[in-house]
Amino acid sequence: MSVWDAIVGQRQAVEQLKAVASGDPKAIAQSWLICGPPGSGRSNVARAFAAALESPDHGLGDEPTRVSRQVLAGTHPDVAVLATDKVTIGIDEVRGLIATSEQMPSTAPWRIIIIEDVDRMLERTTNVLLKEIEEPSEHTIWLLCAPSAQDVLPTIRSRTRIVSLAVPSNQAVAAFLEREAGVEPRLASRAARLAEGHIGVARLYATQDRVLADRDDLVVGVLGLRRASDAVLLAGNLIENAQGQAKDDVDRQAAEAEADFRRVNGLGEKDRIPTALRGAYNAIAKKDELRRRATRRSRDVLDRALNTVASIYRDVAVLQNNAEDAVGLINLENREAITELSVRLTRAGAVERLEDIAVARRRLNGNGNPTLVFEALFCALIA
Incomplete structure (x- = not known):
């Protein structure tokens, strides 16, 4: 298993980065921006690239x-990763990374700094990073996502x-789920289709019954x-389910x-935690930190719910435009009800509802009250 085997559906990018990692070190760019839609695996690509850059075999070995x-x-x-559950990346966190970047690597050819979700930086934080990106230390590589x-x-x-x-193809995501998570083929295929190319969401649907069941209930409820x-x-049930999923996730972590x-x-x-270790043990179970994670996870579930609702009206538009043979339906299990909705709605009505979903997303991202946001959205969707 090579360092690239966990990368799904990104053959062109992988070949490009393989060539760079195995090429002349003096020709390697020191500041990279790895871009891809949610679920495309950009953080995994950054880690695999870092592994190839640091490894003696440049990531080309079979193992x-x-x-x-x-x-x-x-x-x-020699590889530092900044990932955050917060809405924004703090300026002090970036300053700490800059200090690290100026140190010589201890054992490897490069000191590599990976920043996930660099788009979460405020402008003043980005300005702190700018000089280092423009003129990196001689032995430092920045990988931004x-x-x-x-x-x-x-x-x-x-x-x-x-x-x-x-965006990875459904076939590539399904094959990944079968290979890496041991998911049976029919479930892997369905999870990949419902996730619309989002690898992480596909894994959730394939491995967590509650998450998939909640999605099914939401589609039926909207229809x-x-x-x-x-x-x-429906809004009340959605909020309750989001909080439940978030709590399950945080409790598991x-x-x-x-x-x-x-x-x-x-x-x-x-075994009882010894007194000498009690402080370190308490640090991993901070209630405030767990509460913050649960809030963030709940928002992630609600964002995923908006994608699910949008997929319904996407399917409606597909049927209204006789495009099923070309692009297929996402919610195949609900085809009959979606067909009925495509008859009741005009084409303009389907587009208006997609716009209503976009408005709800902006309100949610602006810290609007989730219950009110979804109550207003679901009222607007009534045909």
Whole structure:
């Protein structure tokens, strides 16, 4: 298994980065911007590229080297990754990375800095980063990740080499789920179709029954909207499900962190935490931090819900324009109800509802009250 095997549906980008990693070190650009839509795997591409740059075999071997495994696991001392659950990346975090970037690598050819979601930086934070991107330290490579080049300030964009990722095909995502997660073919195919090329969401649908069931309920609920009371009930159920999914996710992460802590410190599942380790143990289970993660996860679930609702009206538009043979339907399981809706709605009506969903997304991103946002949206969708 090479360092690139976990990259799904990005053959052109992988071949480009392979050639760079195995080429003349003096010719390697030191500032990169890896762009791709949500779920395209841009962070994984950045990590694989970093592993190839640091590894003695340049990532070309059939099996990852010890260096590659360290980079991919996030434990290599010369590769720093900034990922955040916050809405924005803080200026102090970036200043810390800049200080790190100026240090010589300890064991590898490069000191590599990966920043996920660089589009979450405010302009003043980006300005702090700008000088380092323009004139990196001699042995430092910056790998920035964003949904698109347009999501990054022109001053950063113009100083980086851009790698653009595609939306993975359903077939590629399904094959990945079968290979990496052991998902049976029919479920893998369905999860890939419903996720619309988003690898992470596809994995959720394929491995977490609750997430897939909640999506199914949402589609049925939207297709069944007839009265304002239906809209209010559906919005309430959606918010409740989002909070439940977020809590499950955070609880699972907290349990994994606690298990890792006990394993590293030689403690059994029910052993009492020694006094000397109590402070470190409490640090991994901060209630405020867990609450913040749950809020962020809940917003992610609601954003995914908007994509699901949009997929319904996308399917309506496909049927209205006789384009099913060309592009297919996303919600095949609900084809009959979607066909009925495509008859009740005009083409303009379908477009108006997609615009209503875009308005709801802007309101949600602007910290609007989620319940009110979805109540208003579902009322607007009533045919």
